[in-house]
Structure formats: C-alpha cells, structure tokens
Amino acid sequence: MNYCSECGSRVALQDRPGDRAPRYACPGCRKIFYLSPRLVVACLAIRERGVLLCRRGVQPGYGLWTLPCGFIEKGEPASRAAVREALEEAQATIELGRPYALFHIPHANQMQVVFLAELADSACAAGSETLEARLFEEAEIPWGELAFASTGVVLRQYFGDLRSGRLGFHFADIAQL
C-alpha cells in the first residue's frame, strides 16, 4: 500500500517496538494498517447428485472451474453474500444451508467460508464474470481444471462425507496449487 486511506499521507512499512511484524504506518495521522485476511464466501450448491460449478471468465483462474464465490461487501451479511454470488455467477437460486468448511489461504490473504446450499431447480447459466455454469456429478468433476486448491479440497471432502454418510465440518490451511 502507498497512501493512508484516512488522511492521504504516504505510508511506510515500519518496525514497531513490541510488534512481531513490520506494519504500514501513517506519519500524518498515526494510523496503523493491519493487513489481515479478507473473508470470501462460497457455496456448495447441490441438486440431487450434482454440485454447481462455474467456469471463470476473469482472472485469477480464467477458464477454470470454481464454486460460486466472492468477497463480502462491507455491511453485507455473509449468508446474503453467498446467495448473491450464486445468482450473479451462475444465475442460480439457492436455499442456503449451514457453513460446511472454513479455509485459510495464506498466499491469497483470505479466509473462505463454504456454505452448503440446495438449488431450487436445475436452472443455471453463465453470469457476467463466468463463461459457463453447470451441475457436475462426482465422476464428471474436472479435477485437473479447478481454479483454486480450496475447490478441490472441499469437493473431495464433500464426496468423501457422502460416502461415509455424515456431513461434517472441515477446516484446513490451504497451500498454493
């Protein structure tokens, strides 16, 4: 980062006594900027044996498949953001369920919460930032063409849980693909 969002002064990375890492600090208003992970919501939207995936029309991961996902807007409830992303990215109407997985993705500075969801019907189509949206059964999942490591992790957990007959809750720290 270059400039303070509060007063516009140029910020500098500073070592501060007693702090474990250098921080961006503003010499004008003395604000310290902690660059903590941002929260992303995703939905694992199911209809019968199919899982909804979108083929991305934007970078990162252009042309690759992902769960519908995106950043939460300031002030927006996470659950509403998940419903909105399914509609924007896959033109799909979902009934949101409970959180199913939480991932920390250090290299992207993100936390990702994945909600279970039911698709109201099998209607889905590309949205403004996607090339394609469709349902995949397990045998059809394009494992070699997933956009993010977390997508593969959560899909493997989900199909594994289905086989064991118990949908758990999963946490993982995700390394870069």
Ligand SMILES: [Zn+2]
């Ligand atoms: Zn400032």
